[in-house]
Amino acid sequence: MTKNAPKRAWGTAIQNRDEQFEMKRQVVLRTAARTYSKRGFHETTLAEIAEELNISKPTLYYYFRSKDDIxxxxxxxxxxxxxxxxxxxxxxxxxxxxxxxxxxxxxxxxxxxxxxxxxxxxxxxxxxxxxxxxxxxxxxxxxxxxxxxxxxxxxxxxxxxxxxxxxxxxxxxxxxxxxxxxxxxxxxxxxxxxxxxxxxxxxxxxxxxxxxxxxx
Amino acid sequence: MTKNAPKRAWGTAIQNRDEQFEMKRQVVLRTAARTYSKRGFHETTLAEIAEELNISKPTLYYYFRSKDDIxxxxxxxxxxxxxxxxxxxxxxxxxxxxxxxxxxxxxxxxxxxxxxxxxxxxxxxxxxxxxxxxxxxxxxxxxxxxxxxxxxxxxxxxxxxxxxxxxxxxxxxxxxxxxxxxxxxxxxxxxxxxxxxxxxxxxxxxxxxxxxxxxx
DNA sequence: TGAATATTCGACTCATGAGTCGAATACGAG
DNA sequence: CTCGTATTCGACTCATGAGTCGAATATTCA
Missing domain, CATH: 1.10.357.10 (Tetracycline Repressor, domain 2)
Known part of the structure; x- marks a missing residue:
């Protein structure tokens, strides 16, 4: 009916772009959740979260609309x-x-x-x-x-x-x-x-x- | 031993300066406590608290050192x-x-x-x-x-x-x-x-x- | 290989709200 | 009444941190 199954090389171990995107989103979310909980939402800056992940603040905005969105x-x-x-x-x-x-x-x-x-x-x-x-x-x-x-x-x-x-x-x-x-x-x-x-x-x-x- | 009792006119109904000072402090504290609880500490601005009491923000600083102090x-x-x-x-x-x-x-x-x-x-x-x-x-x-x-x-x-x-x-x-x-x-x-x-x-x-x- | 697109980041802008300053006003004591 | 002090506030400053922009860089696919 719709598209046929992906059938990709390397099986499922190596992720494609969309999967990586989703994974990165998840990682940000978990890190944020933990930090928000530990230090409080307002006490947490996006710069901190970014630093913890060794990425930059703007990168976060590539995955989320805003701090509240996260x-x-x-x-x-x-x-x-x-x-x-x-x-x-x-x-x-x-x-x-x-x-x-x-x-x-x-x-x-x-x-x-x-x-x-x-x-x-x-x-x-x-x-x-x-x-x-x-x-x-x-x-x-x-x-x-x-x-x-x-x-x-x-x-x-x-x-x-x-x-x-x-x-x-x-x-x-x-x-x-x-x-x-x-x-x-x-x-x-x-x-x-x-x-x-x-x-x-x-x-x-x-x-x-x-x-x-x-x-x- | 120390000073003799105040013995003031009008009894205790009318407050003197120190008492008024203390009362005003208390009023600020109660208002702040309520607002902090209802809207959250960071969501509350001192301007709001001041407005609710019909005073100005600097006046709050006459009674307290800082927002956190309150x-x-x-x-x-x-x-x-x-x-x-x-x-x-x-x-x-x-x-x-x-x-x-x-x-x-x-x-x-x-x-x-x-x-x-x-x-x-x-x-x-x-x-x-x-x-x-x-x-x-x-x-x-x-x-x-x-x-x-x-x-x-x-x-x-x-x-x-x-x-x-x-x-x-x-x-x-x-x-x-x-x-x-x-x-x-x-x-x-x-x-x-x-x-x-x-x-x-x-x-x-x-x-x-x-x-x-x-x-x- | 190279064009198209996805991803990343340095270097900004900008709104907000805490906190300050100095001048005005109110008040109590002599 | 008048001086000294207590109280109040308009109009600032200023740090912070969210969010943006445009230019790199990486990746995919033909």
């Missing part, structure tokens, strides 16, 4: 990582609330511990230009809604217990979004362990009574 | 609010771990919901100049240690249960520090309610088994 891409990648993963989250008919919650947490932690996810939660949304801000906020909202849905479903099917899914979701996101502030993958604690502990913490808090009656 | 003061106030409160946190001999944890959470939430506390947790530490950064980080560390201590003591006296106080503390701080991101005191949910829910959530997660064994 940040936006980082956020977009992070959001996409959960929003439309190759393997979508199990639906209400495939697993119960508890199981779905656990799966969600696993994914979210994995995302948040990655360079782009870390960038997403560490550089606030306020650095982005207004138009992109909307997109990111929208993405975050979708993720938020997904968790709330899970909590509500879990309450219905009796596998989870919390009196306010919205508030509970916020607590959970808080705990998870704080992860990059203290967790460093090179430390003694592995991602698996942290995830397990977080899940344990959340599950324990959510399987028994989820609230105290306010005493005033 | 931010630093906000952080300092927030940290002081818990660190050395008039009524110090109960010690291990006055209350058990569980009770102390509850008290700690109440205070922390109260702090974090206030303008300065919100500013502390929303504007990262990276905006501050390096020297002040140290002070703030140190303050945060003290607060962190306080919670870890409580968790450890609670484990010893059997009123709390978590297998890693450090990690657990991080989860808790995460949940609390996220509060300003979604909680608005003018909404339908009161501070008391949120605090109660948070306490309930944390307590539930911490009184029963605090972890799952990692399955891989």
């Amino acid at each position: 940040l936006f891409e980082c956020h977009r990648i992070a959001i996409e990582a959960i929003t439309d993963d190759a393997t979508p989250l199990p639906g209400p008919d495939e697993a119960n609330g508890r199981e779905r919650l656990e799966e969600f947490l696993k994914r979210y932690v994995r995302m948040v511990v990655d360079d782009f996810g870390t960038c997403l939660v560490m550089t606030g949304v306020s650095a982005l230009e207004p138009e992109n801000q909307g997109t990111v906020v929208e993405g975050r909202r979708r993720i938020n809604d997904a968790l709330v849905d899970i909590l509500e479903d879990g309450r219905k099917d009796g596998t989870l217990q919390c009196d306010s899914p919205k508030v509970t979701a916020m607590f959970i996101f808080g705990a998870m979004n704080w992860l990059p502030q203290w967790y460093h993958s090179d430390g003694s604690l592995g991602v698996e362990e942290v995830t397990a502990q977080l899940i344990g913490f959340v599950m324990a808090g959510i399987e028994t009574s989820g609230s105290l009656s306010p005493d005033s | 931010l630093f003061e906000c952080h300092r106030i927030a940290i002081e609010a818990i660190t050395d409160d008039a009524t110090p946190l109960p010690g291990p001999d006055e209350a058990n771990g569980r009770e102390r944890l509850e008290e700690f959470l109440k205070r922390y939430v109260r702090m974090v919901v206030d303008d300065f506390g919100t500013c502390l947790v929303m504007t990262g530490v990276s905006a501050l100049e390096p020297e002040n950064q140290g002070t703030v980080v140190e303050g945060r560390r003290r607060i962190n240690d306080a919670l870890v201590d409580i968790l450890e003591d609670g484990r010893k006296d059997g009123t709390l249960q978590c297998d890693s106080p450090k990690v657990t503390a991080m989860f808790i701080f995460g949940a609390m520090n996220w509060l300003p991101q979604w909680y608005h005191s003018d909404g339908s949910l009161g501070v008391e309610e949120v605090t109660a829910q948070l306490i309930g959530f944390v307590m539930a997660g911490i009184e029963t088994s605090g972890s799952l064994s990692p399955d891989s």
Whole structure:
């Protein structure tokens, strides 16, 4: 129908122009994400990023439109990582609330511990230009809604217990979004362990009574 | 010993110069804290803050040394609010771990919901100049240690249960520090309610088994 | 090989916003 | 009232860092 397969010499090991272009873009993004996270968006200059890569500042502009554009891409990648993963989250008919919650947490932690996810939660949304801000906020909202849905479903099917899914979701996101502030993958604690502990913490808090009656 | 009491006309209702000076400083700080939190530190210009107060930019410099200085003061106030409160946190001999944890959470939430506390947790530490950064980080560390201590003591006296106080503390701080991101005191949910829910959530997660064994 | 195109960079421009200066004005004490 | 000091601000300076331009240089393909 369309073009026939590339069929190139040297197999796939040696990249062609387009692939190199894409690779370089990715490298810039990762470097930027890491630096933005570590030093803060505004504290990072494009000159620094360029220097770290041993290229010049104008070269960055060959691959991206602007500094904000780079940040936006980082956020977009992070959001996409959960929003439309190759393997979508199990639906209400495939697993119960508890199981779905656990799966969600696993994914979210994995995302948040990655360079782009870390960038997403560490550089606030306020650095982005207004138009992109909307997109990111929208993405975050979708993720938020997904968790709330899970909590509500879990309450219905009796596998989870919390009196306010919205508030509970916020607590959970808080705990998870704080992860990059203290967790460093090179430390003694592995991602698996942290995830397990977080899940344990959340599950324990959510399987028994989820609230105290306010005493005033 | 020293000077005799002021004994001024009009009582305390009308302020003298020094008091006015101090008041104006406070007003600037609050306004700045709110704006820094809402729009981000770097997105906020001193001109804006001045305009909001119907004063001029140079006037701000009559009260503060620099933009960072203002931010630093906000952080300092927030940290002081818990660190050395008039009524110090109960010690291990006055209350058990569980009770102390509850008290700690109440205070922390109260702090974090206030303008300065919100500013502390929303504007990262990276905006501050390096020297002040140290002070703030140190303050945060003290607060962190306080919670870890409580968790450890609670484990010893059997009123709390978590297998890693450090990690657990991080989860808790995460949940609390996220509060300003979604909680608005003018909404339908009161501070008391949120605090109660948070306490309930944390307590539930911490009184029963605090972890799952990692399955891989 | 050489023309066309993709990639890179040195050397700029330029807007922004923090911070300063010196002059004006308000205020309190004698 | 008048002097000295506290307070305020209009009109600057100035460093910084994002973003641009046009000229090299590299690469591909015929």
